[in-house]
Amino acid sequence: MTDTSDQRGELTITRIFAAPPALVFECMTTPAHLTHFWGPAGASTPLAGITVEPRPGGRFETLMVNDETGEEYPMRGVFVEFDPPHRLSFTEADVEGGMTTSIVFNDLGDGRTETVTHQTNVPPMLMSPEARDGLESSFVKMDAYLATL
Amino acid sequence: MNNQKVEYKLTDDPLSLTFAALADPTRRSILVRLARGEATVGDLAEPFDMTLQAVSKHLKVLEGAGLISRGRDAQFRPCHLEPGPLDAATEWIVQNRRIWTERFDQLEQHLQRLKDTTDKETAP
Numbered sequence: 001m002t003d004t005s006d007q008r009g010e011l012t013i014t015r016i017f018a019a020p021p022a023l024v025f026e027c028m029t030t031p032a033h034l035t036h037f038w039g040p041a042g043a044s045t046p047l048a049g050i051t052v053e054p055r056p057g058g059r060f061e062t063l064m065v066n067d068e069t070g071e072e073y074p075m076r077g078v079f080v081e082f083d084p085p086h087r088l089s090f091t092e093a094d095v096e097g098g099m100t101t102s103i104v105f106n107d108l109g110d111g112r113t114e115t116v117t118h119q120t121n122v123p124p125m126l127m128s129p130e131a132r133d134g135l136e137s138s139f140v141k142m143d144a145y146l147a148t149l
Numbered sequence: 150m151n152n153q154k155v156e157y158k159l160t161d162d163p164l165s166l167t168f169a170a171l172a173d174p175t176r177r178s179i180l181v182r183l184a185r186g187e188a189t190v191g192d193l194a195e196p197f198d199m200t201l202q203a204v205s206k207h208l209k210v211l212e213g214a215g216l217i218s219r220g221r222d223a224q225f226r227p228c229h230l231e232p233g234p235l236d237a238a239t240e241w242i243v244q245n246r247r248i249w250t251e252r253f254d255q256l257e258q259h260l261q262r263l264k265d266t267t268d269k270e271t272a273p
Contacts, residue, residue: 011245017253018257018261023263024260027256027260036259040248040251041254115253117249
């Protein structure tokens with residue numbers, strides 16, 4: 001898995017799965033599959049909380065539940081593109097600034113699929129590692145400065 | 150209209166304010182400059198070849214997002230960088246990246262389970 005940032009300020013995550021595009025696409029868009037993997041570590045996504053309307057303009061909603069605290073994290077997305085098994089994108093209006101996530105499914109021709117996940121509307125200054133490092137060292141300096149006040 | 154409601158909600162959210170403020174390259178440069186130490190509007194206007202009014206406008210946006218604070222000195226009102234909202238924005242991005250990484254880890258395992266099941270079913 002690679003995790004890079006490009007100049008347009010998008011978070012890009014590239015990943016290769018040992019399954020053909022049709023199956024990976026199906027997993028990403030079918031509640032019965034999503035419930036098995038959508039929630040990150042320590043959270044689960046009950047089937048009842050998943051809505052997939054498989055068409056552009058359709059809803060894509062999930063409800064992640066923290067396994068320990070029961071805290072709920074709703075995601076309310078709307079599909080912009082729904083093009084199996086090639087391309088999928090959805091926007092989340094209630095996320096900061098209206099975030100768009102797009103996933104491209106590339107057929108590697110040997111039964112594997114490369115997915116390229118882009119998230120846009122991420123502030124560019126925070127996305128480039130150099131910028132982040134620069135900012136962090138600035139903060140270290142600033143903390144030192146503040147301590148002298 | 151519905152749009153206006155959404156707009157209001159977005160700008161109302163502190164993280165949205167931070168991201169909106171950071172979306173402008175001049176404002177980012179101002180923050181980088183302020184990371185080196187406090188500065189007045191005049192100090193900030195100089196390297197950017199901008200009018201004091203234009204810089205003041207940017208500062209107002211940054212102040213509204215809580216990214217800077219300004220001194221009380223009526224004449225100069227020096228600007229300070231406030232790291233809090235930036236930390237929150239960075240934290241959000243780091244967390245989001247983590248979520249997708251873990252999600253794909255689990256998808257990988259899910260695909261493996263599917264494959265195991267299919268293999269078992271098709272086994273002689």
